[in-house]
Structures are given as structure tokens and as C-alpha cells.
Amino acid sequence: MKQKTVTSVLSLIFICFLSVIVAPHAHAEQTSDSAQNDVGYHIYAVLPENQIGDKDSFFNLRMIPGQKQTIEFVIANTSPKDLKFKIELNQAYTNNQGFIDYSEDNKTYNLKDKFKIDKIASCTKEVTVPKQSIKKIPIQISMPAEAFKGEILSGIKVTKVSEEQTGISNQYGYILGLRLTEHDDELKREVQLKKITPAVSFGKTSVVVELLNPQMESYGKLDYKVEIKDDKSGKIVKTKSYKELQMAPNSLYKFAIDWDGEKLIPGDYRMKLTINDKKSNQWMFDKHFAITSKEADEVNEVVIDKTDLLNMKILIIILIVIVILLLIFWKLKKSNKSKA
Numbered sequence: 001m002k003q004k005t006v007t008s009v010l011s012l013i014f015i016c017f018l019s020v021i022v023a024p025h026a027h028a029e030q031t032s033d034s035a036q037n038d039v040g041y042h043i044y045a046v047l048p049e050n051q052i053g054d055k056d057s058f059f060n061l062r063m064i065p066g067q068k069q070t071i072e073f074v075i076a077n078t079s080p081k082d083l084k085f086k087i088e089l090n091q092a093y094t095n096n097q098g099f100i101d102y103s104e105d106n107k108t109y110n111l112k113d114k115f116k117i118d119k120i121a122s123c124t125k126e127v128t129v130p131k132q133s134i135k136k137i138p139i140q141i142s143m144p145a146e147a148f149k150g151e152i153l154s155g156i157k158v159t160k161v162s163e164e165q166t167g168i169s170n171q172y173g174y175i176l177g178l179r180l181t182e183h184d185d186e187l188k189r190e191v192q193l194k195k196i197t198p199a200v201s202f203g204k205t206s207v208v209v210e211l212l213n214p215q216m217e218s219y220g221k222l223d224y225k226v227e228i229k230d231d232k233s234g235k236i237v238k239t240k241s242y243k244e245l246q247m248a249p250n251s252l253y254k255f256a257i258d259w260d261g262e263k264l265i266p267g268d269y270r271m272k273l274t275i276n277d278k279k280s281n282q283w284m285f286d287k288h289f290a291i292t293s294k295e296a297d298e299v300n301e302v303v304i305d306k307t308d309l310l311n312m313k314i315l316i317i318i319l320i321v322i323v324i325l326l327l328i329f330w331k332l333k334k335s336n337k338s339k340a
Contacts, residue, residue, distance in 0.1 A: 040079030041129070043158050043174045046072040046136065058177030059156075065182065067143045072136045073176055075158060077129040084128045084161040087137065089178070091117050092153035092218065094253040096201065098245035100218055102155025102175050109212060111250040114144040117154035121178070126161075143180070150187050150216030152180040153249050187217045189281050194252070196271060196289040198264050198299050201256035205264050205303045207238075207291075209255040209273065213247040220246050221278045226257060231268035231288060264296040 045059050048071055053060035059071060077083050093106035113119055123139040139156070159173040194210040201208055207228070213219060224242040229235060240257055247253055273285040 039160075041075060041077050041083060041085075041160060043073055043075050043156075043176055045176055046074060052181075056177075058179070060177075060179045061141075061181070063141075063143050063180050063182055065143060065147045066145045067141070069141045071139050071141065073139070073156060074134050074136055075127070075129050076134045077131055079131060081131050082128055083131075084126065086126055086159045086161055087123055088125070088157040088159075089117050089121055089123065089139075090155050090157055092155065092248040092251070094213070094246065094248045094251040096254055096256065098222075098242065098247075098253060098255065100153070100246045100248045102157060102177070103173070108248075108250045109252040110214060111216070114146060115148060115152055115216065117152065117178070120144065120152065120180070121154070123156075139178075141180075147182060148216060149183070149185055150181075151218065151249060152216070153218055154178045187215045189217065189219060189277070189279070190214055191219075191247075191275060191283045193273070193285045193287060196287060198291045198295045199256070200299055200302050201254070201258070203303065205259040205262065205299055206256040207259065207264075207271075207289075209257065209271070211247070211253045211255050211275075213249065213251055213253070216249045218247065218249050219277060222246065223276045224255070225274045227272045228257070229270050229272075231270045237269065263300045264291055266291050266293040266296045 045057060047059070048061065048069070050062045050069075051060060052062045059073075061069075061071070063069070075085060088105065090102045090105050091108050091111075092100050092102055093104070093108065095101040108116065120143060121139055121141050123137060127135060127137060129135045154177075156176040156178055157173055158176070190213070192212040192214060194212055196207060196209050199206055199208040209226075222245040224240070224245060226238070226240045227236060228238040230237055238257060238259070268288065268290050271285070271287050271289060273287070275283045
């Protein structure tokens, strides 16, 4: 009986301990599943005659300088109630994960204003679609008079506006691609290295390499190999490789080299970076850079201190559990002696 009591108490404490560590992750998964089952709408393109991608479901349009055209896409509300939607036209950019993205109004690095999507295309910013119905949304396109090579790449983002006024609410969004070209001529690909700086990236100690695609063309299937050495000793500090990355036209990619949770050490370093694509292009960079004491301290304080604090909290919880177990064991032992 006593053994069962001890086992039950230990099990209860262990479950409570696990709930502190695991519960947030379980809740996040439940929220995700709930979101997937509650979208209630979808969108699709009404493809015009100047669509050049036979198998594409997004807008891939062949245009001419100065051309004006109205295209349409459809919002289908499959839910049992009227829904309000927010509509955005966003220029393509390279996100911090190294992929082409359209989800934010992210400013392009050096694209001329006349080739930016907000100067070329316009549509309503908000619309209500009745329940169990569809609505066609027109987009007015006015191409710049100046001809261009490459592509103008953007996305039509449609987000359901939540009716909740308080608390945390989910937003469900779809993105429909919009690509505009004037011919099939390919541009000579180019990648430029702008600077290297220590930084916090994805909540980790990192060294960030800013890479620029100056061309009006997107790059895909890029493979990266990087080696960083201590410039004085020649000792290899970090080696990393990444595959199948992308770059949007005229975009700056902040390529983060993860320092694997280690502290940044001030000093002089040398980075060798090689980038290859599937079209036999290769870009090689051999760059010296320095991490100052101030820069290292600023990054380490943000990241390492948080990690140490989390570890300390976990250690305190473990110590509390051990103390409780010892107290239970001591009380049971004392009880047994008194009954003997």
C-alpha cells in the first residue's frame, strides 16, 4: 500500500513536471489544427489570354511596354457566414530563411520605382464576400513605358479579417503569384556581397552575410558552402552548407550563419563562401571581417543570457522536485518507524 502511495505521488509529480515543459507545444499543435479546419475560403486566378504558363495556376503574363490591362481573381467564401477580406499586392523579396516570399510589404533593395508593383498594379484593399458565394476582384495593371528585361515578381495576398476584438486571433491567408515579363531573354546572373556583421538571428548567435541580387530575375536551387577561419591561427571556426535556396529579384538576402549556440569571440576572421546554381553559375567570395568586443557582448548578452536563464529555471524545477521526493521519502520512513 505504501509502495503504491509512493509510486502514485512520484507519477503525479513527474506528470506535473512534464506539463510545465511540454504543455506549450501541445497547445500550439492544437491551435494549428484548429486553424486548418476553420479557413472557410479559397482563391484562384481567372487566367487571361496573355498567360504564358500553360500549367501555372498563378498569373504569369506576357506584357508590352505601356500596356494597360484588367485581370481578375476569385475569392470563394465556402463558410456559412459573410466574410471580410484584406487584399495586398506585395513585391517579392528574399526572406531570412533564404526563400522567395510575398507575405509582407518588404521594400526591394535597388529596384526603380517605375518597376515596383505598387506603381504598376492596383486593386481594392478590402472586400466583403457573402456566405456560400464567390466574388471576382479586378486588378488594374498599367505597365511602365520603359521596356525591361527580366521579370516583375509579386504576390496577391488575401487575408480573412477576424471578427474577434479581444484576445489572440488567428489570421488565415492565401497568396497568389503575379509575374510580369516582356520577353524570354535571360539576364546574366550576379550576386554581390555587401557586408558581414555579428547579429542575433532566429534567436541565436550568428554572423550575418548580406548578399544582393541586383538583377530583375529570381534565382532558384542555390547551394551554399561556407568556411570561417580565425585569421591569425588559421583554425577553422565554422563550416556550413545549405541547399536549394532562392533569391528574389532585386533583393537583399541576410544569410545567417548559425554559431550553434556558442558565444561569439572577438577577433579577426576570414570567410570563404561559394554559391552554385543549377545553370553552371558560381560565385566565390573570400572576405576578411572582424568581431569587436562590443559587438560580441551585445549579441551574447541577448542570446546567451536568455539560454542561461531558461537553464536556470529548469534546474530550479528539478531541484524542487528532488526536495519534494526526499521529504515524502523521509515522512514515509518516519511513519514506518513509529508503527514498528
